[in-house]
Amino acid sequence: MTSSAPVIEVTVFGLSAGAVFGLLALGLVLIYRTTGVLNFAHWAIGLLSMVGYALLAKTGMPPALAAVLSLGVAVFFGALAYRLVFRRLNRANQLIVILVSIGLATLLSSLAQMILGFEAFTAIPPWLPVDDLRIGRVNVRSTEIFTAVTAIVVAFGFLVWFRASRTGRALRAVAQNREAAALAGIDEVRHSTIAWGIGSALAGLALLMVLPHSGGEQGAVITTFDLTPFGTLLIPAFGAALVGGLVNLPMALAGGFMFGLARELLVLAPKPWSDMRASIAAVLIVVLLLLRTERFFATRQELEALEL
Amino acid sequence: MSKRFGGIAALDGVDLQVQPGEIVGLLGPNGAGKSTLFNVICGYLKPDGGGISLDGEDVGHLLPYERVAAGLGRTFQHVRLFRNLTVYENLVVAQHRHLSGGSFSAMLRLPAWRRDERRARERVEAMLDVVNLRPWRDRYPTQLSYGTLRFLELASVLSLEPRVLLLDEPASGIAQKEVEALGPLLTRVRDEQGCALVLIEHDMRLLLSVSERVYALDFGAVIAEGTPDEVVSNDRVLESYLGRTRRAG
Amino acid sequence: MAVAVDAPPRNPEAEPRAPSATEGSGRRTRLIGLGLLGLLALLPIPFGDFGFFAGQYALVYAMLGLSVTVVTGYAGLISLMPYSFAGIGAMITGLAMASWGWPFWLAILLGALATIPFSVLVGVASIRLKGLYLAIATLTMANALGETFFQWGDVTGGNTGWLISRPRVGPIDFASDRMFYGLCLAVVLLLLWMVEGLRTSRTGRAMLAVRDNELEAQALGINVYKTKLVALVIGGMIAAIGGGFLAALLLNPTPSAFRPPFAEVTSILLITLVSIGGIDRALGAFFGAIALVIQQQVFQGAEFFFAFFGIYTGFTVILFLMFRPGGLIQIGKLQLALIRERPVLGIAVTVAIVGLNVGIAWLVLSLS
Numbered sequence: 001m002t003s004s005a006p007v008i009e010v011t012v013f014g015l016s017a018g019a020v021f022g023l024l025a026l027g028l029v030l031i032y033r034t035t036g037v038l039n040f041a042h043w044a045i046g047l048l049s050m051v052g053y054a055l056l057a058k059t060g061m062p063p064a065l066a067a068v069l070s071l072g073v074a075v076f077f078g079a080l081a082y083r084l085v086f087r088r089l090n091r092a093n094q095l096i097v098i099l100v101s102i103g104l105a106t107l108l109s110s111l112a113q114m115i116l117g118f119e120a121f122t123a124i125p126p127w128l129p130v131d132d133l134r135i136g137r138v139n140v141r142s143t144e145i146f147t148a149v150t151a152i153v154v155a156f157g158f159l160v161w162f163r164a165s166r167t168g169r170a171l172r173a174v175a176q177n178r179e180a181a182a183l184a185g186i187d188e189v190r191h192s193t194i195a196w197g198i199g200s201a202l203a204g205l206a207l208l209m210v211l212p213h214s215g216g217e218q219g220a221v222i223t224t225f226d227l228t229p230f231g232t233l234l235i236p237a238f239g240a241a242l243v244g245g246l247v248n249l250p251m252a253l254a255g256g257f258m259f260g261l262a263r264e265l266l267v268l269a270p271k272p273w274s275d276m277r278a279s280i281a282a283v284l285i286v287v288l289l290l291l292r293t294e295r296f297f298a299t300r301q302e303l304e305a306l307e308l
Numbered sequence: 309m310s311k312r313f314g315g316i317a318a319l320d321g322v323d324l325q326v327q328p329g330e331i332v333g334l335l336g337p338n339g340a341g342k343s344t345l346f347n348v349i350c351g352y353l354k355p356d357g358g359g360i361s362l363d364g365e366d367v368g369h370l371l372p373y374e375r376v377a378a379g380l381g382r383t384f385q386h387v388r389l390f391r392n393l394t395v396y397e398n399l400v401v402a403q404h405r406h407l408s409g410g411s412f413s414a415m416l417r418l419p420a421w422r423r424d425e426r427r428a429r430e431r432v433e434a435m436l437d438v439v440n441l442r443p444w445r446d447r448y449p450t451q452l453s454y455g456t457l458r459f460l461e462l463a464s465v466l467s468l469e470p471r472v473l474l475l476d477e478p479a480s481g482i483a484q485k486e487v488e489a490l491g492p493l494l495t496r497v498r499d500e501q502g503c504a505l506v507l508i509e510h511d512m513r514l515l516l517s518v519s520e521r522v523y524a525l526d527f528g529a530v531i532a533e534g535t536p537d538e539v540v541s542n543d544r545v546l547e548s549y550l551g552r553t554r555r556a557g
Numbered sequence: 558m559a560v561a562v563d564a565p566p567r568n569p570e571a572e573p574r575a576p577s578a579t580e581g582s583g584r585r586t587r588l589i590g591l592g593l594l595g596l597l598a599l600l601p602i603p604f605g606d607f608g609f610f611a612g613q614y615a616l617v618y619a620m621l622g623l624s625v626t627v628v629t630g631y632a633g634l635i636s637l638m639p640y641s642f643a644g645i646g647a648m649i650t651g652l653a654m655a656s657w658g659w660p661f662w663l664a665i666l667l668g669a670l671a672t673i674p675f676s677v678l679v680g681v682a683s684i685r686l687k688g689l690y691l692a693i694a695t696l697t698m699a700n701a702l703g704e705t706f707f708q709w710g711d712v713t714g715g716n717t718g719w720l721i722s723r724p725r726v727g728p729i730d731f732a733s734d735r736m737f738y739g740l741c742l743a744v745v746l747l748l749l750w751m752v753e754g755l756r757t758s759r760t761g762r763a764m765l766a767v768r769d770n771e772l773e774a775q776a777l778g779i780n781v782y783k784t785k786l787v788a789l790v791i792g793g794m795i796a797a798i799g800g801g802f803l804a805a806l807l808l809n810p811t812p813s814a815f816r817p818p819f820a821e822v823t824s825i826l827l828i829t830l831v832s833i834g835g836i837d838r839a840l841g842a843f844f845g846a847i848a849l850v851i852q853q854q855v856f857q858g859a860e861f862f863f864a865f866f867g868i869y870t871g872f873t874v875i876l877f878l879m880f881r882p883g884g885l886i887q888i889g890k891l892q893l894a895l896i897r898e899r900p901v902l903g904i905a906v907t908v909a910i911v912g913l914n915v916g917i918a919w920l921v922l923s924l925s
Binding site: 350372373374376377382384388389390391392393397400401402403404405407408409410411414415416417421424425428464465468 | 750751752754755757758759760761762763765766768769770772773774775776777778779780781787791
Binding site: 085088089094095098099100102103104105106107108109110111113114229232234235239242278281283285286289290292 | 629633635637685686688689690692693694696697698700701705768817818825860863864865867871872874878879882
């Protein structure tokens with residue numbers, strides 16, 4: 001009984017990390033499904049949200065407002081990226097598409113760096129309540145719980161909207177069969193832009209969630225010499241997306257939590273296993289790739305749509 | 309040369325035999341299983357039953373690229389070429405089977421590589437003239453008309469020097485004048501190369517004028533086989549094309 | 558036999574497509590390329606010791622760039638881990654020289670051979686994984702290698718790395734910066750010659766074919782799997798050679814450079830810059846290398862330039878990939894053709910392009 005406290009703490013921490021991965025993965029899957037682009041710049045668009053928030057919050061604006069506005073930044077850049085660039089690419093030429101999205105990642109992360117400036121940013125007011133809580137014997141930070149809960153709520157809301165709304169159905173139609181959707185009068189470009197906008201907003205939210213974790217009560221800290229470490233978020237995000245075969249949204253979210261939990265729970269494992277913390281994501285990804293998860297989740301139509 | 313095959317739901321007990329140097333036609337309405345048959349012969353699909361042999365040797369276990377080495381060539385319904393390579397380079401790639409150089413001798417530019425390159429160049433220049441593509445030697449496929457692309461595809465597959473050439477709707481998408489030239493061209497190809505041709509074609513005139521024997525397929529099974537005249541006047545074949553109206557009436 | 562009547566061919570310049578090895582056509586362009594190379598080779602001289610130091614880096618990065626040329630430019634495989642392969646080369650070279658006392662050349666050879674199992678692993682993965690899955694897989698592998706292989710003290714000499722020295726060939730000692738620069742230059746030119754030679758060969762063309770249209774390549778009898786594997790093995794070995802020379806350049810190679818996130822970032826930067834140079838031409842690796850060295854070494858302390866360079870590079874690579882996938886080399890060829898046909902327009906456009914870039918550079922310098 002006495003050893004259950006650390007398990008709970010680690011689980012909560014894992015869920016909050018997993019929330020970030022899950023949200024990123026949701027955005028990745030939405031964009032990939034609808035437009036066939038695996039967006040290597042996804043994290044960089046989210047980064048712009050984070051930077052936007054840092055700047056806005058410092059001006060004394062209420063943090064919640066700053067958070068919402070900064071999500072708008074992500075939407076803007078995501079939609080712009082699609083309209084200006086990805087729309088004009090032949091999605092069958094995967095090499096070019098990926099090289100372009102990698103270039104975009106370089107561009108946007110450097111842009112974020114430039115905007116942020118070059119001194120260490122301190123004391124960014126948090127947009128989630130930061131408290132240390134103690135429930136029974138368990139020590140958790142409120143941010144962790146809020147992160148996990150917010151992610152679940154937002155993701156759930158998004159999934160419901162995606163299933164039920166007209167726009168959501170239109171997006172699914174575009175994903176499955178572009179020509180048929182066009183014949184049915186669905187504007188492919190408009191809906192693809194929507195997909196990129198929402199997907200990027202999810203990335204922005206994910207990066208915003210990273211912020212409250214990096215500091216103490218006084219707020220978050222960003223050392224600006226290099227924003228590129230945030231790029232490593234992409235790996236568990238891809239992994240989470242792979243859990244759903246790159247096309248299934250709920251599984252992508254679940255996959256995010258899975259990756260988060262796997263990494264954190266290993267801390268509790270006996271010695272040889274706990275050293276694998278850093279590489280567990282890689283191991284899981286290899287397994288997922290071998291399983292060819294897209295077989296389970298993508299209809300034949302969708303697979304063909306993505307190949308063409 | 310014989311090819312025997314049977315078994316998939318899309319192909320039900322289809323038995324196809326091709327003699328050396330023969331021109332065989334395959335006809336049948338859409339969905340009859342003609343392209344599926346080609347895909348199985350080439351190795352892109354696994355048959356559920358039956359086998360494929362070339363000159364008495366079983367080739368069913370070979371991968372698609374290995375069957376090319378065994379003497380099988382094929383063109384596709386939609387022309388597939390290398391868009392980023394010129395006509396000349398497309399043809400050099402097609403020489404792959406006849407060259408031997410390894411990457412090591414290439415990188416060090418050893419004499420073996422030089423010999424390879426010279427041989428490739430000679431053969432391609434010759435092929436350019438045979439198929440009359442010389443004016444477009446340095447052009448890219450996107451700059452050519454569909455008819456010329458068809459000729460390029462034919463040239464590529466002829467470069468393989470196949471013993472059996474499978475042609476999947478060679479006349480589709482090209483102008484009438486060029487279709488008329490295609491018949492004699494195919495016969496000439498057979499005469500000069502000595503290969504057998506198996507032809508899927510919807511253009512009846514071309515198919516019947518060029519083929520020496522014809523198989524008719526419907527619903528994955530052979531419903532008739534024989535000379536063009538025999539097959540064309542076969543009741544079941546007519547029925548498969550005209551539908552089941554007779555029964556209704 | 559009747560000849561098909563064609564529509565008149567469209568203007569080749571309007572096609573946003575990378576020109577490939579138009580065989581036997583580039584005599585003049587080849588000479589110009591060599592001339593440019595010669596100029597570049599002499600470039601460090603006015604900059605003194607720093608020039609040679611940066612020059613060595615550029616040459617080492619050029620070797621790495623050539624690895625990208627073969628794997629991605631020729632065979633079209635999206636491998637996001639060239640720098641990790643270089644790391645393997647660097648660490649094994651260091652290990653062999655410092656721990657076992659091996660001579661430089663033998664150590665480099667061992668480093669190159671050490672990459673083969675990894676290349677094979679990626680190759681096996683590549684048959685089952687479509688392009689973008691391969692990208693994920695190699696990114697993950699770079700990350701995993703960084704967390705495991707490059708943390709093992711036995712291989713990396715601990716966090717302090719290895720201490721090695723530059724090679725001697727007979728009476729010639731390559732220890733000094735200038736001499737080592739010369740050695741690197743010779744090796745790079747040799748590799749350049751080899752990689753360019755690969756292009757006009759059966760194997761090289763098979764790679765280009767596989768990149769262009771895998772199904773058609775198969776239909777022409779090409780063993781796609783073997784072709785990809787060969788590309789990966791060659792690419793891995795070239796990267797490892799570059800890594801070995803990087804080790805000798807640093808004299809004290811440490812594993813920190815090959816750990817996440819730096820390893821992935823550098824790999825990605827390398828691929829991006831080679832794309833700008835021209836991903837499917839060996840010479841393109843050169844431009845990529847020079848650009849990379851400018852960003853990393855010249856701008857190292859100046860974050861503003863570093864960030865600006867990232868923006869500029871990202872923007873350029875997107876533009877190029879969309880409209881001129883052959884990179885600077887394609888643009889160079891088109892410009893030369895334009896100058897030949899319409900000299901006034903050609904020179905005007907060239908001046909405009911160069912002027913624009915110089916203007917941007919001046920603007921950035923004055924803003925900082």
